[in-house]
Amino acid sequence: METRELRYFVAVAEELHFGRAAHRLGMAQPPLSRAIAALERRLDADLLHRTHRGVTLTDAGSVLLREARAALEAVEAAERRTRRTALAAATDGPAVVLAAKAGASAELLAKLLDAYAAEPGAVTVDVLLCGPGQQEKVLRDGRADVALLHSPFDDTAGFDTEELFTEGQIAILPSGHPLAVRPHLTLAEVTGLPDLPLPRWPRRDGTFPDGPGPQVRDHTQLLELIGLGRACAVVPGSGRLQLREGLAAVPVLDAPPVTTVIAWPPHSRSTAVAGLVRAATGV
Structure with a gap:
């Protein structure tokens, strides 16, 4: 499947209306309908129920929507990280971006940055302070390379993680x-x-x-x-x-404990990310 086809399908699956999806994509409705029909034939699966009352997702369509969102998110993250790496090389700018929730783990963050700065070969760390729940999103979409997340509030699925501490x-x-x-x-x-x-x-x-x-x-x-x-x-x-x-x-007393973790994409080969993880587990 091509990313173009995935974007077409996600638009239809989210709008549940071919006309609105076509408008959102900036294209005419007939070619969009043909593209979705061709995708269904190639997958040998009905992705949508089409009736005079509207469009709904089949079970197969629900699976593809979930997988397509993740795939498109991964593609966008790869594009962002590649551009940021190229810009950093050209301008000698920040080599790694660390996302953290504003107002949370401030003491840990300060100790982490000090410990990492003392490591041989440490690079500049750009700290991206986020609103509640946003640090997970910016890590997934490629705006950050590593993040401090808080379980059970943040979803760590799909990331490599190291637990740092748990508190009431x-x-x-x-x-x-x-x-x-x-x-x-x-x-x-x-x-x-x-x-x-x-x-x-x-x-x-x-x-x-x-x-x-x-x-x-x-x-x-x-x-x-x-x-x-x-x-x-x-x-x-x-x-x-x-x-x-x-x-x-x-x-x-009966509130669930909160575990702070440091998280990063599992495919990361960044020595700066590895250094930040070592520093975090050390403090």
Whole structure:
């Protein structure tokens, strides 16, 4: 299969409408329909159910959509990494890009960079600070070469990883709230607070889930809302390092532990990435 065919199929599978898919691709509908039909013949599989009421995916189509997205993502990542490597060679710019979640693992990140800088042959590291859940995406699409991810929040499938440390979670509350003086809490107690709803973080597509909590895009905004008494949050225990006046942290005993890992593409042969992984496991 060609990448062009995969892009055609993904557009139709996501839009579930040939006309909208053709408009999205900037082409006429008849050649798009012929291309999908030719792909089905070559695969000897029906990918779409076509009725007068619309288009739906078959089981085979669902498999191809998942695989096609991954394949196209891998192609785009290869293109980005190749261009970045060529640009770095021409301009003597950063040789490796490390993605990390802004406001998380700050102490680890600082120690990691110091340890790597002390290694023989260390190159410049460009740190890409991301919003919640974005470091996984930029690692997959080639904007980063290595990333600090947090399980179970980030998906590490398809990456090589090394576990760095595991920690419990805490609730961050306004310091004047009655629960702020408790020695510990449960998830039910935290999630059931009518006066302090949990925040709503954006999904991968940028939309927000429904719920009473405020929409939040970064930790600075979140801490400000908690200080104003508009929200609470459950975060990894290292979030204590970000606390300011007016905020309190209480352990949440039954919250799942969070494991910080360093992740990189399994096909990477970068000596800089290997050096960063060694430095991370050492600190």
